[in-house]
Amino acid sequence: MTENKPDFCEFCKASRIVRIGKIPTVTGKKQRFQCRECGRTFYGTNN
DSSP: OOEEOOSSOTTTOOSOEEEEEEEEETTEEEEEEEETTTOOEEEOEEO
16 A cells, blocks of 8 residues: 655645654554645545
């Protein structure tokens, strides 16, 4: 499982995205990201 850094925020579409850690799940760990514009957090896509 590879976590790709998103090109833009899912909510405000800004491009200022930073990694903020990983969250353990049943299938492994998911990378969390935060938008520097709106402050919301979200997970990367799995490819």
